[in-house]
Amino acid sequence: MGPAAFVLRGFALPYVDELLPAIAGIEEVAPFRNMVTPGGFTMSVALTNCGALGWTTDRRGYRYTNVDPDSQQPWPEMPVAFDRLAREAAAAAGFPDFEPDACLVNRYLPGSRLSLHQDKNELDYNAPIVSVSLGMTATFLFGGQERTDKTAKVMLYHGDVAVWGGEDRLRYHGVMPLKDAPHPRLGSKRINFTFRKAA
Ligand code: SIN
Ligand code: FE2
Numbered sequence: 001m002g003p004a005a006f007v008l009r010g011f012a013l014p015y016v017d018e019l020l021p022a023i024a025g026i027e028e029v030a031p032f033r034n035m036v037t038p039g040g041f042t043m044s045v046a047l048t049n050c051g052a053l054g055w056t057t058d059r060r061g062y063r064y065t066n067v068d069p070d071s072q073q074p075w076p077e078m079p080v081a082f083d084r085l086a087r088e089a090a091a092a093a094g095f096p097d098f099e100p101d102a103c104l105v106n107r108y109l110p111g112s113r114l115s116l117h118q119d120k121n122e123l124d125y126n127a128p129i130v131s132v133s134l135g136m137t138a139t140f141l142f143g144g145q146e147r148t149d150k151t152a153k154v155m156l157y158h159g160d161v162a163v164w165g166g167e168d169r170l171r172y173h174g175v176m177p178l179k180d181a182p183h184p185r186l187g188s189k190r191i192n193f194t195f196r197k198a199a
Contacts, residue, residue, distance in 0.1 A: 001142045004166030012132045013159035018081035018173040026050050030068045032107045051078035053102040053198045062121050064198045077102050079111045081145040086130045086195040093163035094100045095128045100195040110180035116147055116172045118156060124197030127197035128165025134158055143172035158183060
């Protein structure tokens with residue numbers, strides 16, 4: 001997608017049997033919820049987190065927290081398989097020392113979308129973003145350094161891993177409204193994990 005931005009097709013497929021039960025475990029402790037943006041909009045994407053830090057939003061802003069704001073309990077630990085997948089994908093894309101401390105888990109239903117944004121709430125932009133797609137196919141929009149820059153449309157299929165870092169780290173990106181084309185294993189749902197080094 002760019003000099004330091006890649007889609008690793010099918011990279012997560014060997015991990016799926018470990019990832020799906022792990023998601024169920026996370027959901028039990030920290031359920032998916034539709035959070036409110038600082039502008040007052042309820043996100044169509046529902047989210048939860050695992051790892052030391054979790055990304056959250058409310059009327060006061062976007063931030064990382066070490067507890068789930070709904071339960072005041074720490075976010076579920078990052079499953080070993082998640083951590084291994086994130087590091088191996090980063091290394092395969094040329095980022096050998098990635099140490100994720102945050103994993104945002106996004107759940108898309110038909111019609112869910114994510115408007116163009118930059119991932120800017122992390123302290124260290126040297127670490128890449130590693131984003132894993134499971135379930136229904138998404139049309140990912142990958143733009144430039146400015147919101148108004150032209151965007152490329154990239155299809156993300158079950159098992160694909162997108163990695164962007166280096167000079168591409170702050171590029172705008174988003175997801176088009178999800179079409180309802182049920183996935184054989186996950187049904188009418190897309191799950192995305194986004195690994196970051198937040199602190
Ligand atoms: C994100 O930017 O947080 C998610 C991207 C995706 O769902 O593919
Ligand atoms: Fe993002």
